[in-house]
Every structure is written in C-alpha cells, then in structure tokens.
Amino acid sequence: MKNTTIILKKQIKDTINNKAILIQFLLFPIMSAIMTFSIQTEGMPYDYFIKMFACMYIGMAPIVIASGIISEEKESGALRMLMYSNVKAKEYIAGIALYIVGGCFLGCVCMAVMASYSMTQMIVFLGVSLIGMLISVMIGSIIGICASSQMKAASWSIPVMIIFSFIPMIASFNETIRHIGFFFYTQQISEMIASLEPASFQSVNMLLLIVYFISSLALFIRVYKTHLIRF
Amino acid sequence: MKVIQIEHLQKAFQNNIILKDLRLSLEEGECFGCLGPSGAGKTTLVRIMIGQLDIDQGRCLVFGEDSRHLSARVYEKTGLVLDEQGLYERMSVYDNLKIFADIHRIEDERITEVLKKVDLLDEADKKACRLSKGMRQRLVLARALLHRPRLLFLDEPTSALDPVSRHLIHHLLLTLKQQQVSIFLTTHNMQEAALLCDRIGLLHEGSMIEEGRIDDIIEKYHNHLALHIELTDHRHLNLDAQKDADDICHYLKEGKILKIHSNEPTLEDIFKKLTGKRLNL
Numbered sequence A: 001m002k003n004t005t006i007i008l009k010k011q012i013k014d015t016i017n018n019k020a021i022l023i024q025f026l027l028f029p030i031m032s033a034i035m036t037f038s039i040q041t042e043g044m045p046y047d048y049f050i051k052m053f054a055c056m057y058i059g060m061a062p063i064v065i066a067s068g069i070i071s072e073e074k075e076s077g078a079l080r081m082l083m084y085s086n087v088k089a090k091e092y093i094a095g096i097a098l099y100i101v102g103g104c105f106l107g108c109v110c111m112a113v114m115a116s117y118s119m120t121q122m123i124v125f126l127g128v129s130l131i132g133m134l135i136s137v138m139i140g141s142i143i144g145i146c147a148s149s150q151m152k153a154a155s156w157s158i159p160v161m162i163i164f165s166f167i168p169m170i171a172s173f174n175e176t177i178r179h180i181g182f183f184f185y186t187q188q189i190s191e192m193i194a195s196l197e198p199a200s201f202q203s204v205n206m207l208l209l210i211v212y213f214i215s216s217l218a219l220f221i222r223v224y225k226t227h228l229i230r231f
Numbered sequence B: 001m002k003v004i005q006i007e008h009l010q011k012a013f014q015n016n017i018i019l020k021d022l023r024l025s026l027e028e029g030e031c032f033g034c035l036g037p038s039g040a041g042k043t044t045l046v047r048i049m050i051g052q053l054d055i056d057q058g059r060c061l062v063f064g065e066d067s068r069h070l071s072a073r074v075y076e077k078t079g080l081v082l083d084e085q086g087l088y089e090r091m092s093v094y095d096n097l098k099i100f101a102d103i104h105r106i107e108d109e110r111i112t113e114v115l116k117k118v119d120l121l122d123e124a125d126k127k128a129c130r131l132s133k134g135m136r137q138r139l140v141l142a143r144a145l146l147h148r149p150r151l152l153f154l155d156e157p158t159s160a161l162d163p164v165s166r167h168l169i170h171h172l173l174l175t176l177k178q179q180q181v182s183i184f185l186t187t188h189n190m191q192e193a194a195l196l197c198d199r200i201g202l203l204h205e206g207s208m209i210e211e212g213r214i215d216d217i218i219e220k221y222h223n224h225l226a227l228h229i230e231l232t233d234h235r236h237l238n239l240d241a242q243k244d245a246d247d248i249c250h251y252l253k254e255g256k257i258l259k260i261h262s263n264e265p266t267l268e269d270i271f272k273k274l275t276g277k278r279l280n281l
C-alpha cells in the first residue's frame, strides 16, 4: 500500500513536466467547456458536447496514458529498478491505475459540474464513467505491458483508442455503425450517459458493460501474469 | 559465507549457447572482475545473477538463494548499476533518489549524503535528462548505494566515461571495498580490474578461460626464462636465459648491456595468447 502511494506521488510530480499526459487529461474537459459555452443553438441539449466529449475522454485518455506510462518505464528500465527495490508488480499497476482513474475522474467531475446535473444524474454520470475508465485503464495497461517499446505501444494504442472513442460519435449518424458499436463498451457507456436515467437503462447495456469489464479484467490478469511478473 | 555461487551454469538464446558450464564464486567483501570482449556474455551473466533471466542448466545462488526466486531479503542487500540506467528523465536528480529512498524507507539525509559522495550535490535540482553522461552514471551509482547494499552488481560502470567521473567512481568503489561490500564487476578495462579487483575471470565465448588472483594469473603465464635485453648500441634482443646463457655471459663480460628485463605478460597478452583475440576493442 505504501509503495502504491509512492508510485502515485511520483506520477503526480511527473505530470507537470510530462506535456503529453497533461494534454490527455485536459483536452476533452477544456474542449467541452469551450464548445458548450460558445455553441448553443436552438433545440440542442445544453450538455450535448459534454456527453459527446465525455465518451471520447473515457475511451481515449486512460488507454493512451496507461500504455504510454507503462511502456516508457519498461523500456527505460525504471520499472525493473522499482521491482528490484521490492515494489510488487501489483503495487505498481495499482499506483498507475489510481493516478489515471483519479485524474480522469476529476476531469469528469468538472464536466458534470459544467452541465449542472442533478444529484442523481451526477451519480449516474460519474458511476458509468468510472466503469468505463476502469475498462480503458485495463486495455491501456495490457498494451503497455505487451509492447516492447514506447513506439510500439503508441502504434497499438492509437488505432484501439480511435475505434473505441469514435464509434459512439459516428454511431449517432449511421445506423450500421450503431449496430457494430453495440459490441463496444464505449457505445454502451454513450447510450447510458445519453439518458442519465437509471429507469430507462436497458438491461442489455448493463449486461454488456459487465461482460466487458470481466473479460478485460480476465485478459489483464492473464497478460499481467505472463508478462509482468518476470519483467 | 559465499555471496554468489555459480555451478555448471549454462544459458542459451534460441540454440545459441551464450554461457557454458560456468563456475564462479564471490566471497563476502571480495571484488570479482569479469573481463571479456564485447559479446562474451558478461551482461547475460549479470542478468542471470539478478534473476532477470532463467538458467538452462546448473545453478546460481545469491546469498544462498536460487537466483530465479530471489526474495525481498536479497533485494534489500543488493545494489545495481546496469547498462540500462532506468532514470526518470523528466525528474530532478534529487527526486530520482527520493522515490527509491521512500520505497526503502530511508531518511532524506541519506539522499544528500550519497549525492555528496558522487559529487552531484550541486546538480540536485537538475532534471536527469539534462545531465552529462558521467553525471548520469554517477546518479545511477548513487541510487544503487542509497540503501547501503552489501552486494553490488556493476555492469561496465565506467565504460566510455570521462576520466574525472571514472576516477571518482573508482575512488568510491575502493572505499566500499574497505567497508566489506562485495562487488561483482564487469569490464573491458584491465587497468580498472587491476585497480579494483581481488580476483578476476577472463570470459571468452561463454567460458571462463582463466580465473584467479591477477598476480597468480600473470605468474602462471610468466616465462621466467624469457629476457629482454637492451644493449649499449641500443639493439633490443629477446633471449632465453637457459639456451642463450653463453651469449648473455658474453655481453655481460664485455659490459655491453644497458638494460635487462624479465618479460612479464599483461592480462591483455594472456588473453591474446589464450584466444588469439584482443580484450579491448
């Protein structure tokens, strides 16, 4: 637990100098603020851009950040030095995940405040976002752990995050993509965030999200056991 | 107790045998130097000892534990300087050490203490990516020493460094030796080995072709009969004390000898004699 806090602290310190990660954390909250406050047309819901960007944020930032940090530290040998100092792989991953989910969660809180949601809406928005972020962090970690270099990690995470984060947006314009998108967790999140009413959630959305969560967790554990234990 | 004990170690990468039937031991407080040309398998050997690589045959014990399953107890007593430095480039020198001090639960005064030792106190606030090559290596050494290890693995700690950094590192390692810290060092550099090591091993294509105290190895290959003579007319002659005894007596009687040396081989000569190759490229 102590080591997890140390990793978390190290990441927070590093953020100030790491522009690539800082941009990932800030880009979508800032974008949604700009769009929301500058573009308001008749008949458009006030939180239209917030919902749209929140989905992209959840499907993009954690994947890029997690794969970037882990692959960088692996490539430089810093991760190995940590492990020789008795930091367990799970403590390390927990520290990184906590950092990313914490950072993105703050971003989502800002977006929810901007949208001035009611208490229930806020809880649903943040709850659904949280599950999405956890899935994204696991996908990002899998890429970071498997990739042999930072370059490789980037070349894998970019297509993955584009598929996950853009599908829900494109799906709203195209029926065929909406059908394909059915199998992506970001589409479920997008649909749940769209209504923000627990009563109107379709059980299939919830079910798919849970299936997604469990399967990414299982895959993550498998990759973790085969690749990270023996760095 | 033996700090490191390796017996009949064999390691291959995809049918390519890198280390063959290796035997080696390191006593407490001893400095062992592993000398070999590039590609001899020095780094591979270090990576096996720290548990990063598996073994195909034989065994490798570090503080009595199998290197493949080292416990926290061993890590706490071990310091590493590897060829990949693993620094946090965007963080300051101080913060790079602070992370590890926190992990080892070491007081902050110790960070200042090791920074002073490696002469980096003035650079404490500099980012790691702004350091020179020599400074970086000194920072890596500082990190290795932070938790007062009893065993150090040093993989070519001074290769391609400036003389000042190299001298500082040598000086530091000699002090550590006095404190009975055990050291396993790999190097291409014979002067370095001669300065620091109690014992050395010559590694060639995965085999330890010679091992022992430097003086003993030199003695073993020293042909006492071979003499090098410089005459008063500045001619140089290589003579055999037995076979050419008459000639030598003749020169002596005539008072023609300016200098006379015994031909003591260097480690480089011995390596070349054994392998036909040069140690230092």
Ligand SMILES: Nc1ncnc2c1ncn2[C@@H]1O[C@H](COP(=O)(O)OP(=O)(O)OP(=O)(O)O)[C@@H](O)[C@H]1O
Binding pocket: B013, B018, B036, B037, B038, B039, B040, B041, B042, B043, B044, B045
């Ligand atoms: N992961 C690996 N896969 C395949 N071959 C490897 C691997 N690591 C090392 N080798 C091979 O093992 C041999 C020994 O390499 P090693 O790095 O141990 O040499 P070295 O003595 O440290 O050389 P140098 O002085 O240049 O650092 C080389 O031929 C190298 O190509």
Ligand SMILES: [Mg+2]
Binding pocket: B042, B043, B044, B083, B155, B156
């Ligand atoms: Mg090497």
